[in-house]
Amino acid sequence: MSHGSASPFPSRRPARILRLAGVLAVLAAAAFSSASADTNSARYKFEGNKWLALDLAVGDVRAETIRFEWPATLMRMKTGYKATVKIANGSSQQVRVGIAIALIDKDLKLIGAGTVGTTLGTIDPGTSAQFTVDFKDVTARLEQADQFYIALETR
Numbered sequence: 001m002s003h004g005s006a007s008p009f010p011s012r013r014p015a016r017i018l019r020l021a022g023v024l025a026v027l028a029a030a031a032f033s034s035a036s037a038d039t040n041s042a043r044y045k046f047e048g049n050k051w052l053a054l055d056l057a058v059g060d061v062r063a064e065t066i067r068f069e070w071p072a073t074l075m076r077m078k079t080g081y082k083a084t085v086k087i088a089n090g091s092s093q094q095v096r097v098g099i100a101i102a103l104i105d106k107d108l109k110l111i112g113a114g115t116v117g118t119t120l121g122t123i124d125p126g127t128s129a130q131f132t133v134d135f136k137d138v139t140a141r142l143e144q145a146d147q148f149y150i151a152l153e154t155r
Helices: 013-035
Strands: 038-045 051-058 061-069 081-089 097-104 110-117 128-135 147-154
Touching: 038 051, 051 147, 061 097, 061 147, 081 097, 081 110, 097 128
Parallel strands: none
Antiparallel strands: 038 147, 051 061, 061 081, 081 128, 097 110, 097 147, 110 128
């Protein structure tokens, strides 16, 4: 067996490997930058069945108002617990958002939570969108809500 000093790779292969590594690095950087997210949150006094003003923003994207809609009986059917949140995009670029809401009672115990976000598409610059957060699996004590936390995340 001969162990000469000749390279086992043809001379073009290192250039291809370097080019492939460069392409992978660019793709990884693009994925990282689009995956970055900013989040902000705040706590507010809970009031059901009325629009409440919010002072919550991530950059130029703002959660402006929220309305908790507690069940009512319509045509013998009980509606569910939900919150409607209006988000305004004051930035110069399209954004995707995520919203999380946690409800707490007077003893600061968690009594319900829900999340929602953009799944397809984005919110265009200078426009607004409404999101509905459903509270559907843990509802036994939602009538005792005293305060709520809301988190807004932009991507």
